[in-house]
Amino acid sequence: MPAEVPGAFVVLGACPPDRDVQRAPYDHSPLVVFDDGVLSDGAALYAELALPRSPEKAKPARGS
Numbered sequence: 001m002p003a004e005v006p007g008a009f010v011v012l013g014a015c016p017p018d019r020d021v022q023r024a025p026y027d028h029s030p031l032v033v034f035d036d037g038v039l040s041d042g043a044a045l046y047a048e049l050a051l052p053r054s055p056e057k058a059k060p061a062r063g064s
Contacts, residue, residue, distance in 0.1 A: 008049060010045065010046075010049075012038055012041070012042045012045065013038070014034040014035050014036075014038045015033075015034075015035065016033055016034075016035040017035065019033065
């Protein structure tokens, strides 16, 4: 599939700075705590990834 459709996998760490990443509960644990401060960074990252592919900046398809 990646050969046919461009894609990416991004991991955005959200462990609070006062927690040990190695000992913190996993994402799906009822004990997990997230640092919501990373949300703006994540949104900016996804916007930067998406903007170059926006219709206004898209290259014409071959044969067009």
